[in-house]
Amino acid sequence: MKLSKRGEYGLRAMIDLANWTTESAVVPIKDIATQEKIPVKFLEQILLMLKNAGLLQSKMGVGGGYYLAKPPEEITLGHIIRVLDGPLAPVRCVSQMAYEPCGCPDEETCGLRLVMLDVRNAIADILDTTTLADVIARTHQAQNNKTL
Amino acid sequence: MKLSKRGEYGLRAMIDLANWTTESAVVPIKDIATQEKIPVKFLEQILLMLKNAGLLQSKMGVGGGYYLAKPPEEITLGHIIRVLDGPLAPVRCVSQMAYEPCGCPDEETCGLRLVMLDVRNAIADILDTTTLADVIARTHQAQNNKTL
DNA sequence: TAGAATGTCTATATGACAAGTAGACTTTTA
DNA sequence: TAAAAGTCTACTTGTCATATAGACATTCTA
Numbered sequence: 001m002k003l004s005k006r007g008e009y010g011l012r013a014m015i016d017l018a019n020w021t022t023e024s025a026v027v028p029i030k031d032i033a034t035q036e037k038i039p040v041k042f043l044e045q046i047l048l049m050l051k052n053a054g055l056l057q058s059k060m061g062v063g064g065g066y067y068l069a070k071p072p073e074e075i076t077l078g079h080i081i082r083v084l085d086g087p088l089a090p091v092r093c094v095s096q097m098a099y100e101p102c103g104c105p106d107e108e109t110c111g112l113r114l115v116m117l118d119v120r121n122a123i124a125d126i127l128d129t130t131t132l133a134d135v136i137a138r139t140h141q142a143q144n145n146k147t148l
Numbered sequence: 149m150k151l152s153k154r155g156e157y158g159l160r161a162m163i164d165l166a167n168w169t170t171e172s173a174v175v176p177i178k179d180i181a182t183q184e185k186i187p188v189k190f191l192e193q194i195l196l197m198l199k200n201a202g203l204l205q206s207k208m209g210v211g212g213g214y215y216l217a218k219p220p221e222e223i224t225l226g227h228i229i230r231v232l233d234g235p236l237a238p239v240r241c242v243s244q245m246a247y248e249p250c251g252c253p254d255e256e257t258c259g260l261r262l263v264m265l266d267v268r269n270a271i272a273d274i275l276d277t278t279t280l281a282d283v284i285a286r287t288h289q290a291q292n293n294k295t296l
Numbered sequence: 297t298a299g300a301a302t303g304t305c306t307a308t309a310t311g312a313c314a315a316g317t318a319g320a321c322t323t324t325t326a
Numbered sequence: 327t328a329a330a331a332g333t334c335t336a337c338t339t340g341t342c343a344t345a346t347a348g349a350c351a352t353t354c355t356a
Contacts, residue, residue, distance in 0.1 A: 002234075048305080058303060062354040065302075085149065119271055135260055196333070213332085300356100309345085314341080320334090
């Protein structure tokens, strides 16, 4: 039930980019890697995957870098995780994006499957409705609460 | 975010055992393996882990086998999964049973962490309140709905 | 127009872990 | 005492996570 490093790094990088986006800047990989303490070459691959998935855009050459393809309000954590880590579902037979039969005699009446479907939905309900903007808002909110 | 085969097999085996428990029987590994189509030697290890965790008891020798250490109403899916697959939390910095710092500058105000905490809680709320008895009940319920 | 700064792409290394297999050993019963 | 069961440890095999390396393409600027 664990998020991979790739997934975690990708999320952190996207949040980082969302913070820069307010100034509509283009951010080089190196800067993100330094900021988030991620191996540069690993981050390269991650950002490339996110670009190929249409979540990022990039500019080559001097002064180039990455930037969000859409405003932070329109990018969900669920989307990012699915690109980097695959389906959210704990078992394939309840996955929306990558269904596979699990071999139990009757999926329709399998109690375990029904519970796992609840789990999948609980996860997806959170991750598919939480955007990068929401994450940033929660961070600021927590910071304010702390200083009170 | 995926359950391992070990976890899935273990859950299915426990549910199987819970079904036999009504007759307070002792079930040999081979029978469970056949029923659930699980490799016998693999299932051996799984049941042993569950026994060492106190969820199963066993009887050696002819006529021996496994049986639940507690009634099905008292065994949660969360407990089984933790034994076989480790923590439920998607990242360790929100794990109750296996916390580890994640290296972000301030965990208390990390928005990503707060979201992941929600996810962990959503998963745990389901898995730690759903028992083997609940799974069996849902199966029966689904079967009844089907024949209506 | 050269060269430095950037992203792009593919290949490779390494270690951990999942999933499964093997076999010797112990206990119990008939 | 032999057969049927669980116990324990080691091993195999393949896949995947987590990187690392290096050649290449593009863009800017001096």
